[in-house]
Amino acid sequence: MTMGAVQEALAGLPLVDHHCHGAVTADLAPAAFESLLTEGEARPGSGISAFDTPAGVAVRRHCAPLLDLPRHAPAADYLARRTALGWAEVNRRLLSAAAAGVFCVDTGYAPHPLTSPAELARAAGATAYEVVRLETVAEAVARAGVEPGEYARAFRAAAEQAVRRPGVVAVKSVAAYRTGLALDPARPADDEVTGSARRWLAAGGRLADPVLIRHLLWTAVDLGLPLQLHTGFGDDDIRLHRADPALLTDWLHLTRGTVPVLLLHCWPYQRNAAFLAAVFEQVYLDVGLALHHAGPVRARAILEEALEITPFRKLLYSSDAYGVAEFHHLGALCFRKGLAALLQDRVDADELSLTDALRIAAWTGRDNARRLYGLPASDPARD
Template identity: 55%
Template sequence: MAEPPPLPPLVDHHCHGVVRRDLGLGSFEPYLTEAHAPAARGTTYFDTQTGFAVRRWCPPLLGLEPHCPPARYLARRRELGAYEATRLLLRGTGIGTFLVDTGLPGDLTEPAELAAAVGGSAREVVRLETLAEQVADTSGTAAAFVANLAEAVHTAAQAAVGFKSIAAYRYGLALTPEPPRPAEVGRAAEEWLAARAAGGRIHDPVLLRHLLWTAVATGLPLQLHTGFGDPDLRLDQADPTLLTDFIRAVGGLGTDLVLLHGYPYHRQAGYLASVFPHVYADVGLALTHTGARAATVLAETLELAPFGKVLFSTDAYGLPELYVVGARLFAEALQRLLTGWVEEGAWAAQDAARVAAMIAADNARRVYRLP
């Protein structure tokens, strides 16, 4: 079997910070799953595709043999310390650029820390719902909230490379596609601010639509969570085809929409990317959680999605191990698929190399206007 050319430094176009503290079994294992609860009695989240992938790819980066027992791996991790383990793991990913969604709570690394660990670069992706909640906490009236939100989005757009929405979590993707009228936004803001004192998150569909259209007006790429996630999500409300009317409404305005994750709707995301010029499909998170089946999921995404419309990411959060797993599974799956297609005569070798570079880095550099 001919060896495929090496991939360029990866652009991870959607990821999060990692925890700075040392982790034991009880604090490490929850990051291997989207569940909120501990594993069922007598089971462990290490016995998942993600857990097995961590045990395959990560121990060698810390000086251990592949597939070593979790307890031994975590002991070695604590021996090195969180900082050094994170540095060694991130340097084994092949990632050169991180586009970081900074909207999650907790003591997580900043984008600059991720970049420093690999000698690469990092930029911020602003989560709209988090930004709106921060603005609400400093706005006394609905009118002030609406004005301050517009200013906050405009200011964020000066430094960020894009925005992200988790409307799929807060309401679902079956939103009315048109921008809401100012009077609707004012009424919804007034009602939400009245409830905000009790810590209420933004979930009103009018305000979520307003956020989306405020971001669209900036012209920056807009990432949209689709497909699976944690139990806060109604999976049937995260099918990206529910966005079809919104996608049509945004067409021609200069904003690219990036459909994150997708699984199990990754084929639908590939279809939308194939028929709408401003829609892109992401392969992050799905590959991490399908592990040894990652090549199958990636192949299904590439059935319809144009190759210039598919972007790599890890969606890593909390653990540097998830950066390793996301990057290694992606690289292995992509090279296995493309090598096979070249050997079958379906693809030319030079086209396979070109497509690999596109998905690994070039597409993201174009969409997010990176150097």
């Protein structure tokens, strides 16, 4: 009876997906679709298919029925049906099935043609807000041309302009990819920034200078919005041991009392992230991305580790879905199923009342994000 109550509450909860990306606005060839099912590389002709992974199996089990196919439909049938329906209808069905009320969309990474936040919201019948990726802002400043001594001022001005856009609720950094998180925690001096800017502007390329990344993080603090930080799991561009959120400990000491810091994804360091959330007032976390890649069977275990010591007002939901709308749906499904199961076990063990379990479900799936990002209690017109 109580299991039904927890499941029912989570099934009916309009989630806030506090970090995701757009869905592709093009029909995908089989190899292109498979490449988006994995954080690794698709290897056509190798005999290794992205469908033969926990995420691929979950797509065939949980997404196939939404495309009018039987559960566990063969991959070839799934791809053919996806093509027959067309990308717009596929996106509408899968995004609607996620049953999210709000998406907070990182618009700073778009190697594929993607839905804008407004387009994502319309397809899902939801509301969308924007997350500004600061490395993208810095690289736009560099491309526009700036003198090294003016770089700090120009970047700050561009970042301030970006966050003033309607609907922006947070900023994000991918420092974990660019330098790793074992950075000198101190705010860099002006002459350090100018010297590093001179070298970077002369060499070109993406922002990967440790001093300028430190400057970017401190600029984020000055902007005053919640700061999302990629940690843990990602594609092969990351060095995983340098993406452990525990490496941020000294910087978190220096930034006490400033902005909320949202540790994104975290796996396999969700326990380290939980420690940081337990001891630093400004730290929050999610385990997005890992949930749909692990699949519904293991999502509970990941959430359970994240909640071992995390204060219940510190865990948020995200999918980190990118490209294929299947992952917006699967992220939500894995979260709902995993959280319902672990909360029910605590209720059954008389370690948690049903009232508390339902409150924790609402906090984690929706209310923590609403509070942190200052979102309205009920969303305006959904466009």
